[in-house]
Amino acid sequence: MIEKKIRNRYGLIPVLGILMGQFTVGQDAAPDKNWHQLDNDTGIHLEQAYELLQDRKSEKVIVAIIDSGVDYLHEDLHTKIWVNTDEIPGNMIDDDKNGYVDDIHGWNFIGFPNGDNVEHETLIETRIASAGKNYPGSKEMYEEAKRAYHIHKRGAEEKRELYGKYLSDIETIKSTADASAQSLEQVIGQMGSLSSVGKLLLNAQKEGKDVDHVESQIKEAYAFYSKALDYYYNPYYDSRHIVGDNITNKEQRSYGNNDVKGPDPSHGTHVAGIIGAIRGNGLGMDGIAEHVELMIIRAVPDGDERDKDIDNAIRYAVDNGADIINLSFGKDYSWKKEWVDEAVRYARKKDVLIIHAAGNSARRLNGKNNFPNKYFESGNLFGSKEAKNWIEVGAATHHFDEGFVANFSNYGKEQVDLVAPGAQIYSTTPNDSYAYFSGTSMAAPMVTGLAALLKSHFPHLSSQELKDIILGSVRTVGHEVYQPGGNQKVPLSMLSSTGGILDCGQAVKTALQRSKNI
Helix, strand or coil, rough: HHHHHHHHHHHCCCCCCCHHHHCCCHHHHCCCCCCHCCCCCCCCCHHHHHHHHHCCCCEEEEEEEEECCCCCCCCCHHHEECCCCCCCCCCCCCCCCCCCCCCCCCCCCCCCCCCEECCECHHHHHHHHHHHHHHCCCCCHHHHHHHHHHHHHHHHHHHHHHHHHHHHHHHHHHHHHHCCCHHHHHHHCCCHHHHHHHHHHHHHHHCCCHHHHHHHHHHHHHHHHHHHHHCCCCCCCCCHHCEEEECCCCEEEEEEEECCCEEEEEEEEHHHHHHHCCCCCCCCCCCCCCEEEEEEECCCCEECCCCHHHHHHHHHHHHCCCCCCEEEECCCCCHHHHHHHHHHHHHHHCCEEEEECCCCCCCCCCCCCCECCEEEECCCEECEEEEEEEEEEEEEEECCCCCCCCCCCCCCCCCEEEECCCCCCEEEEEECCEEEECCCCHHHHHHHHHHHHHHHHHHCCCCCHHHHHHHHHEEEEECCCCCCCCCCCEEEHHHCCCCCCCHHHHHHHHHHHHHHCC
């Protein structure tokens, strides 16, 4: 289904109730705005962590957010944004000679120097299917992607047609009711051919929703699938002319522009707030890490990101001093995985920790069905075929029962390391606003925030030590939970390698003990 595909891309559960076959978001009432930080069974025990650290000095830590862009002027973020002090703003000169002109707060790898930006993009399966024999990956992945492309495109066409018919039928019902002065029920009862949309209207009415509310949701759904066909599944759409680079040239790195906000920074701004929104200012919510600088790297469009951009984004973060990198995105297939692998190896060599969202397709990961991932395509580093500086994060809810693991979260006994709160998370959104988002995209920055908190107070810790402390300090869950996507109950240890949830308090205790033993 297209909605599952787009959820996987964003790590963001759509709020279109009509897409889910209902008129409300498929979750219960929104919890407390800071539920994920509380010292309880489902929270990350952040207050405990700060109490333990109150007498310890801290240093600034740079966290790179590779995402859709960030509203760096947000009231709850503006003082936490990384500033490249070696660059003179607005002089159109590469003062620090790092290859990027006026990169004050980071860089945008999906833009053109004149300020144009990529907003929409195709999905990776569309690119692979249309490439044919020119696809550089395996034949198996080509065949699988091509099959998925045709299935998903056909599904989007059917949904757009369905919602288009719904809109036409609603207009008929409304005009008939107005002309005849009949009730909605009477008109629907007389129009048997409109029974499908009529049932939707009647059910919505029982929930207190009027016809205009239903119509607005259906219009939104129709626009959603229209966009999918115009961009995601359109093999003729080419966004790369906006960037102006040679997409096949890996060594071409100095392309893009310095607009790190981009056309729609909603997702990246939400991620940024979870990590480092200003603490204690009485606005919106508090971020996890206090002494953090957020480096913004825009490389993720509305569609699937490209491996060349992710390769360059990781390298930019490493070269410009990032200690930790947050990756809250993913796709089902890869074009040039080895390019991203090389960048991950580069980050490992420079002792930079990478934290990645597991994705939201409610499926078991196997190392070949979600990208990027920690498994190297070829070769090894330090005797390993996987990235030791990588943490993979699934999502948990605020319910400490069988539904503890979010029903959309990807999972894997070896592939996913731990879970962190990721359902109904309140954080910053553009233009000084705040909202609840759900997805593993929200869980990953929880871990990133803790990594930054630890690095800030224990600057001697290496990326490997940070990872070991975080994973070794999880709070295990004694009861069984539903495996995402079904009703089967399993131990959390079957869904992740640690079988636990992020615990900031215990992680700080462990770091303090290690510090004493040095």
